[in-house]
Amino acid sequence: MSERDGDVAGIPVTRRMPKTPIEEIGGRKLKPATLMMGHGYDPELSEGSLKPPIFLTSTFAFENAAAGKRFFEGITGKRPGGSDGLVYSRFNGPNQEILEDRLSVWDEAEDALVFSSGMSAITTVLLANVNQGDVVVHSGPLYAATETLINKILGRFGVTFMDFPAGAAPSEVAVMLEQAKAQAAANGGKVAIIYLESPANPTNALVDIEGVADARNQVFGKDAGPPIAIDNTFLGPLWQQPLKHGADIVIYSLTKYVGGHSDLVAGGVLGSKAHMDPIRAIRNTIGTICDPNTAWMLMRSLETLELRMTRAGENAEKVCAFLRNHPKVDGLGYLGFIEDDRQKDIYRRHCSGAGSTFSVFIKGGEAEAFRFLDTMKIAKLAVSLGGTETLASLPAAMTHLSVPDERRATLGITDNLVRISIGVEDPDDLIADFDQALAAV
Numbered sequence: 267m268s269e270r271d272g273d274v275a276g277i278p279v280t281r282r283m284p285k286t287p288i289e290e291i292g293g294r295k296l297k298p299a300t301l302m303m304g305h306g307y308d309p310e311l312s313e314g315s316l317k318p319p320i321f322l323t324s325t326f327a328f329e330n331a332a333a334g335k336r337f338f339e340g341i342t343g344k345r346p347g348g349s350d351g352l353v354y355s356r357f358n359g360p361n362q363e364i365l366e367d368r369l370s371v372w373d374e375a376e377d378a379l380v381f382s383s384g385m386s387a388i389t390t391v392l393l394a395n396v397n398q399g400d401v402v403v404h405s406g407p408l409y410a411a412t413e414t415l416i417n418k419i420l421g422r423f424g425v426t427f428m429d430f431p432a433g434a435a436p437s438e439v440a441v442m443l444e445q446a447k448a449q450a451a452a453n454g455g456k457v458a459i460i461y462l463e464s465p466a467n468p469t470n471a472l473v474d475i476e477g478v479a480d481a482r483n484q485v486f487g488k489d490a491g492p493p494i495a496i497d498n499t500f501l502g503p504l505w506q507q508p509l510k511h512g513a514d515i516v517i518y519s520l521t522k523y524v525g526g527h528s529d530l531v532a533g534g535v536l537g538s539k540a541h542m543d544p545i546r547a548i549r550n551t552i553g554t555i556c557d558p559n560t561a562w563m564l565m566r567s568l569e570t571l572e573l574r575m576t577r578a579g580e581n582a583e584k585v586c587a588f589l590r591n592h593p594k595v596d597g598l599g600y601l602g603f604i605e606d607d608r609q610k611d612i613y614r615r616h617c618s619g620a621g622s623t624f625s626v627f628i629k630g631g632e633a634e635a636f637r638f639l640d641t642m643k644i645a646k647l648a649v650s651l652g653g654t655e656t657l658a659s660l661p662a663a664m665t666h667l668s669v670p671d672e673r674r675a676t677l678g679i680t681d682n683l684v685r686i687s688i689g690v691e692d693p694d695d696l697i698a699d700f701d702q703a704l705a706a707v
């Protein structure tokens with residue numbers, strides 16, 4: 267529950283911040299891992315319940331008509347920053363608001379919004395920012411459904427796009443932005459948004475967020491250009507915090523590391539209040555907010571986020587060290603072992619950890635990769651990532667099957683590229699599993 271003005275002109279505000287928002291002790295600012303246990307929730311407002319109850323209700327009673335009017339001023343955008351009170355569950359709810367407060371802690375974002383899925387978050391961000399005639403400039407590759415949304419669905423409404431490869435130099439991005447500006451002018455629109463995804467799935471190619479921000483400022487002038495949005499699902503919020511590198515809007519599929527247990531689907535968007543307000547307005551209209559039960563589960567997940575991600579990252583490092591020199595392995599797409607100088611430089615400037623999602627090239631082709639996948643015992647054969655359990659999949663035959671052969675080849679998504687998401691199991695057990703599966707190839 268975000269900050270309230272308190273009682274205004276005799277209108278009771280239905281929710282308040284916790285009475286004693288403990289965010290520091292003796293001048294020491296508390297770390298996110300500590301804040302996840304209580305931030306934004308006051309048990310006194312819920313019968314002393316240590317954990318927030320799940321508020322299963324479609325609507326909220328106003329104490330008087332003036333309060334209802336004031337709350338609606340926030341819903342309709344007459345007053346910025348969201349509503350001062352609870353109104354209707356398509357707009358807001360206690361579980362979602364506490365979750366939003368906790369989620370913003372990690373990225374040190376001013377504001378956050380939660381959604382029913384990563385894709386509904388991305389869709390709502392784009393609907394809030396693009397109009398007919400506009401151009402979307404994006405890095406490539408993107409999550410397949412995001413590419414479909416930008417290239418096909420928005421295209422039906424007169425929106426065009428241009429894309430640059432993930433590792434592009436700032437000068438290349440600047441050239442593309444100039445072209446996009448000209449194209450937008452010809453179409454009677456503007457360059458609406460710069461949309462990034464880093465690392466890219468499944469190759470782990472990194473985007474130079476700082477370089478893209480420099481290129482944007484150079485082409486449009488400081489604070490005058492389109493917002494930079496980035497899908498930070500693979501490394502955030504622990505290992506990459508794009509708001510600190512020039513991004514304006516950070517997007518998550520909370521289904522992955524933040525949810526972390528492969529038992530829910532949700533999304534999140536973070537940034538300044540100025541960037542969140544128009545996105546919140548679209549969410550209010552179309553109803554892409556996540557439900558209270560999912561919000562509650564995400565709060566439980568956030569309590570162990572740092573533990574889980576840290577362990578998964580350590581496990582991945584050990585497994586990759588084992589795979590690195592294995593005779594049946596033809597290469598690794600792991601951020602801990604980058605060889606390319608440009609990618610290494612981007613990593614050093616943006617990332618604090620290599621994550622636990624990587625690709626391993628099995629010597630041979632599809633048959634060998636199939637054999638490897640079918641022999642794994644601990645690792646489950648499933649798409650998705652960021653859960654407590656280790657998952658393995660074959661992008662060329664699964665998540666990227668719909669990508670045309672030529673584009674797959676350009677992106678380096680070969681028939682022997684296995685994508686792995688390492689979980690929090692015992693690392694030696696995982697290595698034993700990889701060992702026996704490779705032996706069967």
Ligand SMILES: *Cc1c(COP(=O)(O)O)cnc(C)c1O
Nearest residue numbers: 383384385409497499519521532
């Ligand atoms: C999974 C994923 C999405 C989509 O999220 P959903 O929660 O499945 O809608 C978007 N971007 C990336 C990078 C993802 O991994």
